[in-house]
Amino acid sequence: MPHFPKPAEGSWTEHYPELGTGPVSYEDSISPAFFELEREAIFARTWLNVGRIEQLPRVGSYFTREIDAARTSIVVVRAADGEVRAFYNMCRHRGNKLVWQDYPKEETAGTCRQFQCKYHGWRYSLEGDLTFVQQEGEFFDLDKADYGLAPVQVDVWEGFIFVNLDATNTVALRDYLGTLAHGLEGYPFGEMTQVYKYRADVHSNWKLYIDAFAEFYHAPVLHAKQYVSDESSKLMGYGFEGLHYALDGPHGMVSSWGGMAPPKDPSMVKPIERILRSGNFGAWDPPDVPGLDPLPPGLNPARNRTWGLDSHVFFPNFMVLVWATGWYLTYHYWPITHNRHIFEGTLYFAPAKTARDRMRQEMAAVTFKEFGLQDCNTLEATQTMLESRAVSQFPLGDQEILLRHLHHTAGEYVAAYQAAQ
Numbered sequence: 001m002p003h004f005p006k007p008a009e010g011s012w013t014e015h016y017p018e019l020g021t022g023p024v025s026y027e028d029s030i031s032p033a034f035f036e037l038e039r040e041a042i043f044a045r046t047w048l049n050v051g052r053i054e055q056l057p058r059v060g061s062y063f064t065r066e067i068d069a070a071r072t073s074i075v076v077v078r079a080a081d082g083e084v085r086a087f088y089n090m091c092r093h094r095g096n097k098l099v100w101q102d103y104p105k106e107e108t109a110g111t112c113r114q115f116q117c118k119y120h121g122w123r124y125s126l127e128g129d130l131t132f133v134q135q136e137g138e139f140f141d142l143d144k145a146d147y148g149l150a151p152v153q154v155d156v157w158e159g160f161i162f163v164n165l166d167a168t169n170t171v172a173l174r175d176y177l178g179t180l181a182h183g184l185e186g187y188p189f190g191e192m193t194q195v196y197k198y199r200a201d202v203h204s205n206w207k208l209y210i211d212a213f214a215e216f217y218h219a220p221v222l223h224a225k226q227y228v229s230d231e232s233s234k235l236m237g238y239g240f241e242g243l244h245y246a247l248d249g250p251h252g253m254v255s256s257w258g259g260m261a262p263p264k265d266p267s268m269v270k271p272i273e274r275i276l277r278s279g280n281f282g283a284w285d286p287p288d289v290p291g292l293d294p295l296p297p298g299l300n301p302a303r304n305r306t307w308g309l310d311s312h313v314f315f316p317n318f319m320v321l322v323w324a325t326g327w328y329l330t331y332h333y334w335p336i337t338h339n340r341h342i343f344e345g346t347l348y349f350a351p352a353k354t355a356r357d358r359m360r361q362e363m364a365a366v367t368f369k370e371f372g373l374q375d376c377n378t379l380e381a382t383q384t385m386l387e388s389r390a391v392s393q394f395p396l397g398d399q400e401i402l403l404r405h406l407h408h409t410a411g412e413y414v415a416a417y418q419a420a421q
């Protein structure tokens with residue numbers, strides 16, 4: 001889909017007539033039955049981002065990923081040939097979970113030469129081949145070649161590792177991600193290896209947290225206390241407008257203003273931000289890494305001078321935020337039940353060269369955490385009231401187009417799945 005400019009008259013939303021403009025039901029976020037359908041229709045069928053290539057630096061590096069929404073666990077590994085492989089994290093003997101440390105539900109990572117089951121010691125190569133069976137002679141016509149680990153489709157886009165649990169899937173990852181992703185290609189994601197990570201167990205539907213990060217106009221209201229009070233009331237007075245919105249298939253993006261990094265007038269921001277030259281938008285001065293100038297064509301699609309960041313929502317549960325100041329963030333939302341999910345927010349910076357750079361990153365990371373907690377704080381309150389079903393239809397504004405699209409898309413996937421059954 002092309003990027004449409006906002007017309008002088010009309011709206012972003014009306015460019016996509018299939019979305020409609022009427023009130024939206026949030027039944028999809030409170031219905032246990034709908035969530036059971038989402039497991040199969042969405043999480044067992046789409047490409048899911050499970051990590052970054054930097055997590056597999058050498059042959060034998062591996063990590064596990066719990067995918068509760070699809071009721072499974074996988075192990076992702078760099079095999080002897082250097083390629084990334086993924087397998088169901090399950091021993092072929094009697095089904096024990098293969099790779100875990102002290103607690104079977106906890107994810108783990110490390111480096112090994114082979115995988116060995118904790119139960120009876122069956123061993124598997126990094127390619128998933130069964131190489132050793134304890135007391136092999138006591139089995140009946142057991143051909144080890146028939147008992148390799150069950151493979152999972154895996155592919156890598158710009159260093160992001162994705163899996164697809166549908167063995168019959170024929171849609172290549174890059175085709176699935178579509179034109180919005182193509183527009184990000186070439187960004188130096190691989191240079192940003194200093195990682196700060198937050199994880200939260202949130203008692204809301206997974207889509208509600210995406211909703212909270214898929215529009216920015218709540219910022220002057222919900223996050224008012226994060227700003228110098230004069231600026232906060234000014235922002236409230238003007239109203240916040242995103243610079244650009246676009247949808248492509250199940251995915252979407254919003255582009256936002258970034259006038260605080262650096263601010264036009266230093267008094268617009270708090271003293272610690274002035275001293276450090278860093279804040280919510282990251283360190284104000286971009287790092288010296290190749291690939292930031294010029295930026296890939298998909299970034300700042302409105303070519304606006306005050307551009308601050310682009311936020312891409314890749315269906316179903318992966319977001320990438322690229323900031324004008326030269327760093328990026330990812331969000332993941334891993335459903336557990338219809339009203340609970342694990343949220344992960346991960347910040348990626350170029351490695352700090354000085355202590356001051358490091359302080360700037362820490363400043364951005366703790367500021368992000370404050371914003372994230374404020375966003376999170378509304379979710380459980382929203383979930384409980386939605387579950388009361390006192391009201392069932394909700395009006396969404398034009399800047400809420402990505403939310404409207406997300407719920408519409410989830411509904412379409414579920415409907416297509418039901419039709420195919």
Ligand code: FES
Binds near residue numbers: 119
């Ligand atoms: S279950 Fe893995 S070796 Fe028996």
Ligand SMILES: [Fe+2]
Binds near residue numbers: 218219222223375
């Ligand atoms: Fe927010």
